Amino acid sequence: MQAPDSSTQFFYDWLDLSESEQQDAIARLQVEQPDLYQEVLPLLTASAATSLHQVLAHHALAWAADSADYSQQLIDKYQLHDEIGRGGIGIVYAATRADNTYEQQLAVKLIQPHIIEQLGQRALFAEAQILARLNHPGIAKVYDGGLFHDQVYIVMEYIHGPTLDSYLQQQELTRQDKLRLFIRICQAVEHAHDHQVLHADLKPANILISSGDQPKLIDFNLTQKFKPQSAQLHDSSLLAFSNQYASPEQKQGEYLTQQSDVYSLGKILHAVFPTPKAGSDLACIIAKATESDTGQRYLSVGDLRHDVEHLLALRPISLRQHLPFYLLKRLVQRRPFYCLLLSLLLASATSFTIAVIEKNRQLSAEKKISDNMLFELTQLLFHSKNSLEQPLSIDAMLEITRRRILSNPDIPQHIKQKMLLALLTPTPPKQHNRPTAQPATPNQP
Structure with missing residues (x-):
């Protein structure tokens, strides 16, 4: 038994222990946390009272010994069968x-007399009437009610169909199938x-899976809105819930809101996915849903449901909308x-650009380069024009051109090399026309 944070938590944890374990837990609490022991002592004392003991025994499923067996009995127009x-x-x-009138298989729930004594028949019928108005494929339909x-x-x-936990053990569901199943459970709770x-008592045992993998919510906590009529009992004594899936405020006996069911759903999601990857979207959703502080839940x-749907569709969840890299x-x-x-198009556009x-x-x-070469040619012709009185030889013109090419920084080196190589290429020798020898003319007499 873990160290309790409050008298209510200790009390409900204590109820789940055996008689010997209960005695050890009380003795240990008295030594280790005497202040908390003084707070929980009235609850322990009151639990010995007959009426409170009976109510809490219902919660612990220990009232079977004094419960009448109605199997095979006729209640009004309904024939009961096995429990x-x-x-x-x-x-x-x-x-x-x-x-x-017609064949129909039904389920009949008999409310325990001690619950009726504390809440009253009218209150129970009013709550049952509210449940009867719920019309959703994910909620077990309430058809009728009465007194017997x-x-x-x-x-x-x-x-x-089996309960949710049994169904998960029997079926090999994919991650997507489990998420879809949980979304349908959320939709049913939303309708309520x-x-x-x-619901105030959400847990895998209260979710049945019918044909077509349709989850059905059962066992709504009819005591959730009522205070017991007996002044000897505290509200929390009638809160029938599972300690493992109940919210902190429900364990404390505080006023419940929709966030209490959110907490229970978060615990159920954790039961469906027992080992979520640390830091994953699923782990963040579970942590958010099961926050002890309702302000953070x-x-x-x-x-x-919205975040779980986004998780299923690989869309950003609300908890990480501010992370650009995550969104990408x-x-x-x-x-x-x-x-x-798109990446290929961007790469192609970038390469083209x-x-x-x-x-x-x-x-x-x-x-x-072309402009520079034109400039050099213009300069060469200019020098030739100004030297008409003293014409430049070919070699001189080539030398001037060579020097200007070497001194021009705007001409790339490889172009300079090609131009200089062209200047060094020997020109073919000129063919000088020699006078053709005239045949000797014979001497005239």
Whole structure:
């Protein structure tokens, strides 16, 4: 048993222990935390009282010994069959209609008398009426209700299927299938919240999976909104819930809001994914949903569902919307083909732009070289024109050209080499026309 943070937490943890473990826990608490021991002592003392003991025994499923067996009995127009389940509120039997109007398999829950004594029949019927107005494929339908020997009963839809935890063990579901299943559970809870109804006892055992992998919520906590009529009992004594999935405020017996169901859903999500990768979106969602501080928790089930839907669709979750690199990563994961195509287009456009820039640079350089060569030729002709009285020899002109080429910094080195090589190429010798010898003319006599 872990060190408790409050008297209420210790009390509910203490209820789950065996008798010997309870004695050891009380003795250890008295020594290690005497102040907390003084706070919890009234609860321990009151638990010995008959009425409170009976109510808490219901919560611990230990009231079987003094519960009447209604198997095979007729209650109004419903024929009960075998018992199919027990909870903190009552016993559930499989049933069918006994008036032969039509065949229908049902489930009948008999509320325990001690719960009725504390809450009153009218309050229970009012809450059952609210549940009857819930019409959602993810919520077990409430059809009818009534009194039998001063005992309230509620007639509900009979669900064929395993509980959520059994279903997960039996089926090899993919990660996507599990997320879709959890989203459908959230949608059912949202529907109840839209009608101002809390479940207040969400746990895998209260979620059945029917045909078509449709989750069904059962066992809404009918005591969630009521205070016991007896002044001897505290509100928390009637809160039937699972300690593992209940929110901190529910364990403390505080007023419940939708965020209490959010916490339980976060615990269920953790049960579906027991080992989420540290730092992953899934781990962040679970941590956000199960925050002890309600101010840091998701405000509604819709907010939780929204992030789980985004996780399934590889979209950014609300907790990381401010991270640019994360947003880009999610975009690539969601649209890999389009992102690859876009990357190729960007790479092609970049390469084309670089090629165009390089080509323009080459053209500019060639134009500059051409201008320089034209300038050199112009200068050479200018020198030749000014030297008409003393004409320049070919060798002199070539020498002047060679010097000007070497001294011009704007001509690239490889162009200079080609031009100088051309200047060094020997010119073919000129063919001098020799006078043709005239044949000797014979002497005239």
